Structure formats: C-alpha cells, structure tokens
Amino acid sequence: MTDRSARIRAPNPFLMALEARAPWEWGSALAAWPMLRLAGVWPRPREDSPHHVIVYPGLAAGDASTQPLRGFLTDLGYTVHGWYQGMNRGPRAGVLDRMREQIAAVHRDSGEPVSLIGWSLGGVYAREMAKEIPQAVRSVITLGTPFSHSPRATNAWRVYAVLSGETLPDELTLHKLSEAPPVPYTSLYSRTDGVVAWQASVQRHRAGHHEPFENIEVFASHLGIGVNPAAWYVIADRLAQRRREWRPFAPPAGTRFLYGTVKHDP
Numbered sequence: 001m002t003d004r005s006a007r008i009r010a011p012n013p014f015l016m017a018l019e020a021r022a023p024w025e026w027g028s029a030l031a032a033w034p035m036l037r038l039a040g041v042w043p044r045p046r047e048d049s050p051h052h053v054i055v056y057p058g059l060a061a062g063d064a065s066t067q068p069l070r071g072f073l074t075d076l077g078y079t080v081h082g083w084y085q086g087m088n089r090g091p092r093a094g095v096l097d098r099m100r101e102q103i104a105a106v107h108r109d110s111g112e113p114v115s116l117i118g119w120s121l122g123g124v125y126a127r128e129m130a131k132e133i134p135q136a137v138r139s140v141i142t143l144g145t146p147f148s149h150s151p152r153a154t155n156a157w158r159v160y161a162v163l164s165g166e167t168l169p170d171e172l173t174l175h176k177l178s179e180a181p182p183v184p185y186t187s188l189y190s191r192t193d194g195v196v197a198w199q200a201s202v203q204r205h206r207a208g209h210h211e212p213f214e215n216i217e218v219f220a221s222h223l224g225i226g227v228n229p230a231a232w233y234v235i236a237d238r239l240a241q242r243r244r245e246w247r248p249f250a251p252p253a254g255t256r257f258l259y260g261t262v263k264h265d266p
Contacts, residue, residue, distance in 0.1 A: 008149045008150065008153040008200065010152060010153055010154055010155045010157075011155060011193060011195065015193065016194040016195070018194050019221045019223050021224065022223035022224035024224075025224030025225075025227055029227040029228065030227075032229045041252075042232075042236050043236040043237040043239075043240040044077065044240060045078065045239065046240055046242055050077045051078065051079070051113075051114065051115060052080075053073055053079070053115045053116075053239065054103065054106065054114055054116050054117070054126075055069060055080065055081070055083070055119075056099075056117070056119065056126055057082075057083065057088050058088060058119045058144075059088055059120060059156055060087060060089070060163060061119070062087045062088065063083065063084065065119070066082060066226060068227050069226050069232070072236075073239070076239075081106065083099070085098060088122065090121070090160055090164025090165075091125070091164065096128075096129075099125060100129065100132065100133065103129055103137070107136035112138070113136055113138035113243075114137060114138060115137070115138045115140070115239055116129060116137055116140045117140075117141045117143070118141075118142050119145075119225070120143065120144050120195070120196065120222065121160070122142075123140075123142030123143060123144075124146070126140045126141075126181075127142065127147060128177070130185075131179070134181070134182045137181070138183065139183055139184045139185070140184075140185045140186070141185075141234075141238055141239075142186070142188065142201070143188050143231060144188070144201060144220075145189075145196075146201060147177050147201070147203075148174070148177070148178040148199070148200050148201075148203075148204070153197040153199070153200045154195055154197065155194070178204075179209070180203050180206065180209050180211065183211055184211060184212050184213070184238075184246045185203065186214050186234065186238050186249070187202065187214070187215045187216070188201075188217075188225065189201035189215065189217060190217065190218055190219060190221070192219065192220070193221065194221060194222055195223070198217075203215055205265045212246050212248070212264065212265065213264065213265055214262070215263050215264075216261075216262050217260030217262065218230045218231050218260070230255075230258040233252075233255070233258075234249060248262075248264035
C-alpha cells in the first residue's frame with residue numbers, strides 16, 4: 001500500500017487553476033434547479049423512500065456551503081439536516097461524538113435509518129459513521145472524498161494539519177479508512193479535481209465486503225462538485241431507491257456525455 005500510495009501525487013497546478021470554474025458550477029446549479037424541476041426530470045422519492053438526510057461539509061467549510069444541495073433535496077421531499085458544527089476544522093475533540101449523537105437522534109425520532117452525504121472531508125466522516133453505527137445508516141454518498149492512498153495525494157493536507165492540529169494518519173489508519181462502509185455506497189469523483197487526486201476517491205473491492213458500492217465520474221471541480229447538476233442527478237437517483245432494492249446507477253438517455261467512468265460492485 002505504501003508503494004502504491006507514493007505513486008499518487010496531488011493534482012498539478014493546471015488542475016488547481018481549473019478550480020476557478022467553481023463559481024460557474026454554482027451558477028449552473030441554481031439556474032438548472034427551477035427549470036428542471038418544472039420539466040420533472042429530477043428523480044423523486046418513491047412511496048417508501050422519503051427519509052432523513054444529513055449533509056456534511058468539506059474542510060474549512062460549513063453548512064452555508066451545502067445549503068444549495070440541502071435546499072434541492074428538501075424540495076424533492078426529503079427531511080434534510082446540516083451538521084450544525086460551524087466550520088469543519090477536522091475531527092477535533094467532541095466533533096465525532098456530536099455526529100454520532102445526531103445520527104442516533106434522527107434515527108430514533110424518525111424510526112428509519114438516515115442517509116449520509118459528505119463533501120470532501122465530510123465524506124470521510126460519513127463513511128466512518130456508517131462503519132460505527134450501520135444500523136442507523138441507510139446509504140452513504142460522497143463527493144470528491146479522499147479515503148485511500150496517502151493524504152499527500154491532496155493539495156489540502158497542510159490546511160488539514162493546521163486546522164485540525166492532528167498529524168497525518170499512519171498506514172493502519174489509512175487501511176481502515178479505505179474500507180468501504182457496510183451500507184450501499186456511492187463515490188462521486190472527478191478526474192479534473194484540483195484538490196484531491198481522483199484515484200484517492202475510487203472505492204476498490206475487498207474480500208469479505210458484501211454491500212454494493214459504485215464509483216461515478218462527473219466532470220466537475222472539487223469546489224463545485226457539491227453543486228454540479230450532474231452530481232445532483234446522481235444524488236437524487238441514489239436516494240430515491242427503495243431500501244434493500246439497490247440498483248447500480250445508469251445515466252438516463254441523452255445524458256451519458258455528462259458522466260465519465262461508471263463502475264459498480266457487485
């Protein structure tokens with residue numbers, strides 16, 4: 001694992017410069033939302049699928065960054081929660097405990113497991129929460145989340161170290177982080193991500209893992225993937241599935257050009 005991780009480098013300066021397109025992604029999402037809503041093309045929850053969703057922001061971001069996505073999902077009929085912990089400065093003391101308490105409370109009050117969506121570092125949280133309390137989690141979706149390879153496969157590791165006050169994880173921790181959560185899981189990533197090396201967001205099969213997972217490539221920036229209309233379609237489609245009736249994502253007719261590689265297991 002060490003040798004393989006060493007070969008994965010953080011995105012180059014050209015890809016970092018392409019992050020400047022993020023404002024256009026934000027604008028396109030806000031423009032597409034009402035038009036596509038009227039056209040009725042967004043996948044909507046089926047009879048038994050409206051449920052609670054918690055959305056976690058990325059490093060150095062807060063609930064304001066996920067407000068467009070949460071508003072979109074609320075409009076579709078889901079009960080959506082922020083993480084309500086201010087700026088994401090990493091897993092500082094008390095952060096993970098409050099996350100566990102929130103998931104447990106939503107699960108208890110609704111009587112149904114909750115879906116978790118995480119953007120970048122927020123996706124690491126979502127994956128780990130699902131591993132700790134799988135009975136309370138319905139599914140996990142991550143957006144540009146680095147969960148495999150070395151932390152130096154991102155251009156944000158120094159920021160993480162400063163904000164969190166933590167050292168970089170050791171090999172054993174990295175191995176545990178790379179294990180897929182024990183619930184249906186979707187990783188959305190972009191080969192033009194300027195912050196996270198795309199290989200670090202690809203889930204690979206491990207012996208003994210039985211829950212379905214999939215890796216879906218979208219054409220997006222790291223700072224804009226959470227408001228990218230193509231990513232929103234995948235999120236809506238994944239959340240709309242009935243429990244225990246998981247099916248792999250298939251781009252609808254006429255939209256295949258919006259997606260790159262789509263791989264699933266099984």
